[in-house]
Amino acid sequence: MNGAQALIRTLVGAGVEVCFSNPGTSEMHFVAALDAVPDMRGVLCLFEGTATGAADGYGRMTGRPAAVLLHLGPGLGNGLANLHNARRAGSPLVLVVGDHATWHKRFDAPLESDIDALAGSVSGWTRRSLRSADVAADAAEAVAAASAGQVATLILPADVSWTDGAQPAPAIPARPPSPVPGEVLGDVAKALRGGEPALILLGGTAVRRPALEAASRIAAATGARLLAETFPARMERGAGLPAVARLAYLAEMAAPQLAGTRHLILAGARAPVSFFAYPGRPSSLVPDDCQVHVLAAGGDDAPGALIALADLVAADAAPTGAPAQRPAIPDGALTAESASAVIGALLPERAIVSDESNTSGIGLGPATGGAPPHDWLTLTGGAIGQGLPLAAGAAIASPDRPVIALESDGSAMYTISALWTHAREGLDVTTVIFSNRSYAILAMELDRVGAAGTAGDAARSLLDLSRPTLDFTALAAGMGVPATRARTTAKFAAQFEQALAEPGPHLIEAILP
């Protein structure tokens, strides 16, 4: 068999079952090989950023990598922003970038560019397959590397793909997370028992139920406070799960959350830093006189460490679950607040929320905290254009669960063609566009960085999306997704309820003040 067939068989053998694809000529043998390996599902995306964002969503939900097939350096370039988010999420992802045939490289054909430089910027593991006979072994290593929670990139020359003489390679066991040594547990236990104010910052896999319940027990027994990182990859929350607030995005709101802490214990989270720099303000958010303890860093078994720690310091404590409660649906014109109440009131059990609501979503946390248990996926790397692709991947990963994409109008436009993939694959994704006709977060940041004073019409026009207004119902219809528009809370509630009740994709344009 040729290299492409051996590659795909190896991927399938290692548990990779979906390939989000935007191929070109150099990938045609990979594409043709999909028919020989029916266990690999090819999903077409009309833009590379949709493919990479979807694979990120798939990885967050399954813990296993999907593959992504991209075309040469420009295709990889288009996929980079959501690969950046995947890298920050610690998502497993196998990226296959087709390249020119080995002998063609030196001719510097028009599509030639430095693929390796781009791949290196987002990948924890990168390899260029040089022979058809090697590509299957390379692929097996890529899956193992990706499974550790990173982007693994295999650069695949066209001739390596089409040359015969390849054989599938056996799967390589993925390295499990490292257990946390007893001394570390002992040190943290000592800090928790010392009576000084302590705070456990949870992140990565430590914002899922087992870790949250362990942390809740520790908090109950020791008085330690709990916070989750600002942008978790996938947080389990809702009624019955321990309620843990997220560290605020704005440093001036995060500071009071952290104030007075003498022991900051990091469990799968990194030490908190300001998202951006601001004139005259510090980058680190760790309070003065606060000692930082790394219970579990990236690659460590954070849930296991928390459970072991709970058994040490909170053997008799029980976790506290959030009470089941939903907000009432208010009357009147639709606002960000009333939209949040509707979402909290109607969020279905086991929903997966892809949240790129930015400024419009500030009220979502409290409004949904008592809804039935659900998963919340956030913008881990800050590269906007994640929400619609991520929802596609989550829906493919979890076909029996409702997916809700909460999306800002400005962010939606970066990867709007993801709606077509929602339609083509018949995904049960309900997209809500929060349409405030501005880059509202930038209008806020303009002030926060101290630039608002000198900004006038020229500056503000670059933050304005109202001339012309975007009609998201037309955009959705153009890509085969049924869509409605709401200007009142009641209408939004009715449309949201109906979209959830019907299978397949829907879009609701929520017009906000």
Place this chain on the structure above:
Amino acid sequence: MNGAQALIRTLVGAGVEVCFSNPGTSEMHFVAALDAVPDMRGVLCLFEGTATGAADGYGRMTGRPAAVLLHLGPGLGNGLANLHNARRAGSPLVLVVGDHATWHKRFDAPLESDIDALAGSVSGWTRRSLRSADVAADAAEAVAAASAGQVATLILPADVSWTDGAQPAPAIPARPPSPVPGEVLGDVAKALRGGEPALILLGGTAVRRPALEAASRIAAATGARLLAETFPARMERGAGLPAVARLAYLAEMAAPQLAGTRHLILAGARAPVSFFAYPGRPSSLVPDDCQVHVLAAGGDDAPGALIALADLVAADAAPTGAPAQRPAIPDGALTAESASAVIGALLPERAIVSDESNTSGIGLGPATGGAPPHDWLTLTGGAIGQGLPLAAGAAIASPDRPVIALESDGSAMYTISALWTHAREGLDVTTVIFSNRSYAILAMELDRVGAAGTAGDAARSLLDLSRPTLDFTALAAGMGVPATRARTTAKFAAQFEQALAEPGPHLIEAILP
């Protein structure tokens, strides 16, 4: 004044008058400074690839750089594909990439990534400004570097932008193209006079009128044949201009064009290579027994060399202009051929054509060769998603000229939000979407690479855009661009004529078999 103000004043002083922008928080001081320097026009794009493609179009039409303002590594990533095309076009372009404040870098905040690696892959010149006092001098150097026909990237830390104490820097004269030495001219003249079959391959600035006329004189006097490179950045053509065919995209069609050539003379073009590699076929398209003469390479004054060469070998010869002639508009259902005839029949004088029609545009060359003089911009780097952004930049560069974007359906979707910029800026761009509901070029390439035999439904579904069909009239309406749809040649002709007659943007969805 702060660094951002000094930077923008320096750009304006050096002749940079437009900044295609998709900013974020780290660029807010640059944005705010636009109000202090009204001679800089900020143009908002909803996706970075639109900004970079528009700047490419602007540079191709004016020969001067526009600026592009992008946000950190992910913003640059989204802009890379069209920067790749700009690099291959030899377009002047000043890229400003905002970065975190210098002291913030080490905290590895969520949006931190390797900007320098990405910038290096597309830039001929890259610098990271380190002090507010230096940024203006850096900007002046960037403009000079860009003016030589390359992407010049200035990485701008937020604190360098907002810190006071900067002053504008004077413009630095751009280095003119290098004159071609007399010995080179003499060697080429000797080859042309030797009586063996010679072919002059024209590219870069040598496909504009002065160079084309000189080449036409040389051909008339010596019998040399003329061809243009496959994908010129900007070719002047039409009635009265020398008719020069382009080298075919398909190697099997290019081979007969080049066959028999004993002397291949490169004037602003590179030695011809196959766009992609194919099993068992050579990458170089230079015939055996053919001597390659580099009359003018990149950075050389190719038009000047051709004029000097014409004075040497064709002192008494006159150029031959193409006759004025237009095709008749046929009856019946719309096809790629009949659409080409309509475009040839109606193309207005001084039109600028942004051509990303791919397989649908095969008949455009002959159909438009006798139309009134016009400029033709092609997909220089092969990274699709260029056409709509390029048209925006060309329209801003040449507000008194009609711009026509000929766009494939698949390619259009990569940067579809460029339509919003067409609408916001009121650009006189007529977009024709050739809607054949497939990646038709890939269906062709699947066969050419020898993979069609093993491809089945799974493979072919990845080349298919028909489930669901894209409704480009809805997409255009959603972004404020009036749109129509045509299925017959007569209707397409009527719609095309009306769109050209009315100011502002229009879109026509041309439904093809």
